[in-house]
Amino acid sequence: MNYKTADLRRALAGDYAIGLMPPTARKRFEQLLLDDAHLRAELAQWNTHLASLAEPLTAQPVPEHVWQAVVSRIEPQKLHVPAKRPFWTWLRTGAVVCSLLIAVTVGLLYTRDNAQYKATLLSGTEQPALRIEAHADYLKVQPLELAAVDAGRSLELWAIPVEGKPVSLGLIPTGGDGMIGLSESQQQMLGTRVVLAVSLEPRGGSPTGQPTGPVLYQGPLAAL
Amino acid sequence: MNGITLYAQLISTDNWHGAITSDVGRTGILTANTEYLKQLLAQCSLGNRRAFETLYRSVAPSLHSVALRCMGRRDLAEEVVQESFVRIWHNASRYEAHLSAPLTWMINITRNLAIDQLRKHRELPLSDLQQDAVADDTPGADEQLDSARSSRALNHCLEQLDGMQRQTITIAYFHGFSASELATQLAAPLGTVKSSIRRGMERLRRCLES
Numbered sequence: 001m002n003y004k005t006a007d008l009r010r011a012l013a014g015d016y017a018i019g020l021m022p023p024t025a026r027k028r029f030e031q032l033l034l035d036d037a038h039l040r041a042e043l044a045q046w047n048t049h050l051a052s053l054a055e056p057l058t059a060q061p062v063p064e065h066v067w068q069a070v071v072s073r074i075e076p077q078k079l080h081v082p083a084k085r086p087f088w089t090w091l092r093t094g095a096v097v098c099s100l101l102i103a104v105t106v107g108l109l110y111t112r113d114n115a116q117y118k119a120t121l122l123s124g125t126e127q128p129a130l131r132i133e134a135h136a137d138y139l140k141v142q143p144l145e146l147a148a149v150d151a152g153r154s155l156e157l158w159a160i161p162v163e164g165k166p167v168s169l170g171l172i173p174t175g176g177d178g179m180i181g182l183s184e185s186q187q188q189m190l191g192t193r194v195v196l197a198v199s200l201e202p203r204g205g206s207p208t209g210q211p212t213g214p215v216l217y218q219g220p221l222a223a224l
Numbered sequence: 225m226n227g228i229t230l231y232a233q234l235i236s237t238d239n240w241h242g243a244i245t246s247d248v249g250r251t252g253i254l255t256a257n258t259e260y261l262k263q264l265l266a267q268c269s270l271g272n273r274r275a276f277e278t279l280y281r282s283v284a285p286s287l288h289s290v291a292l293r294c295m296g297r298r299d300l301a302e303e304v305v306q307e308s309f310v311r312i313w314h315n316a317s318r319y320e321a322h323l324s325a326p327l328t329w330m331i332n333i334t335r336n337l338a339i340d341q342l343r344k345h346r347e348l349p350l351s352d353l354q355q356d357a358v359a360d361d362t363p364g365a366d367e368q369l370d371s372a373r374s375s376r377a378l379n380h381c382l383e384q385l386d387g388m389q390r391q392t393i394t395i396a397y398f399h400g401f402s403a404s405e406l407a408t409q410l411a412a413p414l415g416t417v418k419s420s421i422r423r424g425m426e427r428l429r430r431c432l433e434s
Contacts, residue, residue, distance in 0.1 A: 014425050018396050019339065020403050020418060044323035049429045051328040052378050053397050054335075059285035060292055066302050067280060070309045074276075 009042055017046035115140070118224055119196045121217035123147075129217045130176060130198065132157075134190050139169065143176025147216065149200070156201045158211055159186070159194040159221070171205050172198060195220050261326035269317035276313055283327060284309070287334045294338035294398045304341060308334040339400030346405075381431035389424030392417055 015021050016029050033040055117134035123145075133140040139157070149155055155172035157180065167189055170180040182190070199206070200213035261282065267275030287308055291301035311333050319329050382390055392410075395401050403421065407414040 011422065014422065014429075018393065018421060018425060019400055020396070020421060022402070040320065041323055044320070044328075046425070046429070047332050048324050048328050049432050050397055050425075051331045052432060053394060054286075054290050054293070054331055055378050057286075057289040057293055060288040062284045062288045062305055063302065066284070066306050067277075069306045070280065070313075073306070073310045074313050075273075 009039060013039060013042040014046050017043055017050055115224055117190055117221045119219045119221040120144075121196060121198060121219040123217055130172070132196060132221075134182075134221065137182050137187060139180040139182060141172060141176060141178055141180060146176040152203050153213075154201050154203050154205055155198050155216070156205050156211070158197045158199060159189050160197055161189065161192055161194050166197065166211055168206065168209065169196075190221060193220075258325050258327070262321050265312075265316050265319050265321075265326050268313060269319070276309075279312070280309055283330055286327065287330060290331050290334045291338050294335060294342065294400075300341065301338075304334060304338045307337050311337070335397070338398075342400050377432065381428055384427055384431050385424045386420075388412075388420050389427070392421045393424050393428070396421060 012021075012029065016026065021029060033043065115133035115135055119132045119134075120128050121130040121132065123129045128144045129146055131142040131144055133142075141157075146155075155176075157169040157172055158166040159169055160166045167186065169182070169186055173180070195218055197211070197215045197218035199211040199215050201211070202213075206212050261279065264275045264279040264282070268279060284305060288301060288305050291304040291308070292298065295301045295304060308330070312330055315333075319326065324332075385393070388410075392406055395406060396403075401409070403418045404414055406412075406421075407417040410417065
């Protein structure tokens with residue numbers, strides 16, 4: 001395209017201003033605009049005249065939320081509370097109060113049964129296999145993706161302290177779903193930093209009191 | 225089916241003569257204190273948030289009217305206004321005061337954003353976009369002589385155009401229709417539409433410059 005003659009530049013700027021150019025020509029023209037102040041001036045002339053098409057319009061009030069949205073866009077690091085809507089605020093507060101009440105009631109009823117610790121045991125390939133919740137005097141065991149164990153074998157759960165030998169917590173129930181009761185010493189042990197691990201043992205559990213088979217799953221026990 | 229609703233819309237929305245004569249004497253959106261807006265824009269380019277808010281309060285209603293004229297729907301228009309001010313804030317330093325009035329520059333930002341949106345959604349029938357159209361002719365708060373005068377000048381200049389020129393220019397300006405889209409909708413040859421727009425723009429410009 002030839003951008004040299006004044007008439008042509010004026011005509012092209014006009015085409016660009018009103019939107020007659022196809023997308024590729026638009027992009028090329030925009031490139032030219034960057035380095036060509038005269039072309040920018042030519043375009044500004046057109047824009048000024050075309051903007052007079054907006055003259056008959058009447059100013060329209062803008063809802064306040066638009067300004068709030070602008071502010072949050074240009075200052076994303078600041079927390080902006082959206083405009084309050086009384087009904088929804090009331091409803092939300094009501095809902096929060098209700099759920100608190102329910103939580104407290106349920107909490108009081110089941111206070112002795114709150115899970116205190118939790119662990120998700122992963123397989124060697126980092127697949128979640130078993131979820132374990134430690135309550136006051138028992139463990140709740142939930143299978144996620146547990147390998148099938150043949151009838152002659154058992155899965156045994158161990159607590160491994162930072163220093164010291166693994167302590168058996170008991171056998172994983174068949175199928176993985178169920179509970180394991182905890183003795184007082186076992187309960188105390190779970191209060192320290194331990195990793196839980198599951199090893200494959202002969203049916204009925206390790207004969208030695210220490211893991212004898214391969215560790216299939218493990219994961220740290222975290223306080224809630 | 226698209227074509228029929230669109231065509232009806234093209235014919236009906238661009239009754240310039242009526243729109244303009246009924247608007248003479250009202251506060252037009254272009255009557256703004258240019259020097260004041262220039263100062264505010266300069267302050268914005270320095271990162272002055274307070275100046276930005278003042279600028280917003282001064283020109284948002286005007287830009288809203290432009291966005292509404294383009295989009296035809298309040299929710300879409302509000303999004304365009306929001307986007308416009310984000311862009312104005314970030315691009316304030318690129319405003320060239322010697323080239324155009326501040327409001328012209330800002331109107332153009334709004335119009336470009338609106339047209340981008342419209343082109344993206346062009347697969348939707350225009351009637352859908354515009355069925356909630358809000359008339360942009362609520363009376364202004366007060367009347368200003370300047371506005372009446374410039375409206376008269378524009379009115380006079382638009383009267384110099386023939387019907388097709390007025391229609392094509394207005395629709396291209398506010399709705400971003402390409403020449404070929406206009407040609408299809410008006411069932412006119414592409415070359416005719418293009419030259420109609422170009423001749424109309426030249427005539428409008430010469431009249432406004434005289």
